[in-house]
Amino acid sequence: MTDDLRGTLERVGDRFNLGEYEIDAYLAVLEHGELTASEIADRTDIPQPRVYDTVRSLSDRGLVELRESRPMKIVAVDPDDAFGEIQTSFEQLVDELEARYTAPARETEAVSLVKSRSTILRYLEEVIESAEYELAVSLTPDLLRRFEDLLAAKVDAGVSVELLVTPAKRAPNPAEYDYLSVATIARARRGITTPVLAVGDGSYSVYATQDAIRDDQERYGVIFNRSALGFLVSGFFGTVLWTTAETLAADGKERPFPRRYASIRRAVKDVRELDGDFFATVEGRDIESGDPVTVQGSVVDVAFEDSEEVASLVVETDAGERVEIGGRVAALEDVEGQEIVIGRDEPPAL
Known part of the structure; x- marks a missing residue:
């Protein structure tokens, strides 16, 4: 010194x-x-x-x-x-x-428990910033304002952003707030019981209570540090929170193809909602042997329930084999899809 x-x-x-x-x-x-x-x-x-x-x-x-x-x-x-x-x-x-200042080495544990409001906010920002193609976030209106510029930058970069604002009664009025500048689709959910969370590319995620963000008193946040366990937060977001929320704005900035997905649910929704032919390249594992699998071919069928609890797609390979692709921890399908890329003209490269 x-x-x-x-x-x-x-x-x-x-x-x-x-x-x-x-x-x-x-x-x-x-x-x-x-x-x-x-x-x-x-x-x-x-x-x-x-x-x-x-x-x-x-x-x-x-x-x-x-x-x-x-x-x-x-x-x-x-x-x-x-x-x-x-x-x-x-x-x-x-x-x-x-x-x-020399930054300390970041914790490498798959799962970490934190009790500091400032640390939770830092991880929220980092998860949002790190997302390359898919982002799911549940934020209070105050946090939405805090991360507004960062979310807008992700939308501009072509990242698919599903935004949930909670509690709904405090969410900005869609007539006065441009949700599609910060999200591909935005919904609002009632209740302070709705957690604050962010999931980047299906793996890096943070989950915290609203209390932890408000008063920092004996509350907690859980970090899934680029772990396969991040699908737990993503699945909870997609099936419990997202399906019980009210749409504020949809049909945001259109993403170009090919598109990468961590969530089978989002991939299937895009295929269902858009016309034309689709091709897929999927990396995952055989659900019976656990062996790594790469599947390439044309998308010939999809299954999707309105509850969004079930989603799958069928890929036909060049050899004429039909392979049913499910999401994380799939059991009914042939392959657990861990990374999915959808293209328009041919099976895209990963």
Whole structure:
């Protein structure tokens, strides 16, 4: 550490290292502009014998002036003058410390539990920012405003964004708010019981209660750090939250083909809603052997329930084999689709 940086740290620390008596005395003088030692004692819990030492300490720090009169007057210094220099030093200190900062290694555990509001918010931002092709988010109106620019950038980059705003009664009015600038489709759901969450590309996700975002009191968030377990949050979002929400805006910016999907549900919905021929390349695993499988061919059929709890597609390979593709933890289909790419003219490359 350089001598200049150490000196700045010492100056900042000294200026703010105020004891209880010093804080009480300083606030009393600030409120009245000018007081005597006796008046400070009357207005605070500072014992009379300690008042003089206390105000001299404040004077040494440049926070008050002592006017030698009978009785002595303690006069408040304008805070702009008192803290102007230290404010500049503090800003310089932060810049220098930031330059020296080495980010700690990120936790690599598949699942992490966090209890800090700031950490939950940091992970929410990171999950949103990391999404390359598919993003599902459940946000309060305040969080929507916080991440508005980031969501808009994802939409502009061609990411499919499903946005859920909760509680519904506080959601911005669709007549006044451009939901399609921040989402491909937006819905609102009643109740503060709806969690806050984000899932990027089906794997990196964060789940937290609204309480954890509001007051940070004995609440929690769960991080699935690019883990296959992220499908739990994605599945909960798609089948429990999304299906019980009311549509605010739909048919947002059209994404070009080929399109990548982490969710079979989203892939099937696009195939059902758009006309023409589709081709698919799917990476996954055989549901009986667990062996890795890559399936390529034309999409010849889809299955989809309005509840969105069941979704699958059938791909016919060049060899004429029909393979039924399901989503994560598929059991009824032939293949668990882990990454799906849908194209228009031929089976797309992964």
